[in-house]
Amino acid sequence: MSETTLQTARKCPKCNHEGLLISKQPTEIDELTGYVFQCENKVCPWYSTRWVVTADEDDKVPTRDIGHDPKRFPSVPTITERQRQQLLDRLPDDTQ
Secondary structure, eight states, X not given: OOEEEHHHHTBOTTTOOBOEEEEEEEOSSXXXXXXXXXXXXXXXXXXXXXXXXXXXXXXXXXXXXXXXOTTOOOOOOSSOHHHHHHHHHHSOGGGO
């Protein structure tokens, strides 16, 4: 797992401006601290959005390799094309 610093992780994922520290709390693991940051850049799409960073005592933040994350599933359409067509067939002709 690669690491980054808390200084780097506190930057907004969208605009790269330094986020405002909202809270700092201990985690279940004694060596780690949880930080909540918020983007204060008014032109950023993430303005007022918060993100969580966990860092150790040396301000090192482990980063996840999302490409190999076992919790990440491929996107699946919520409705199949066949189901979509069945719904369209039930509509009156003037609404299609």
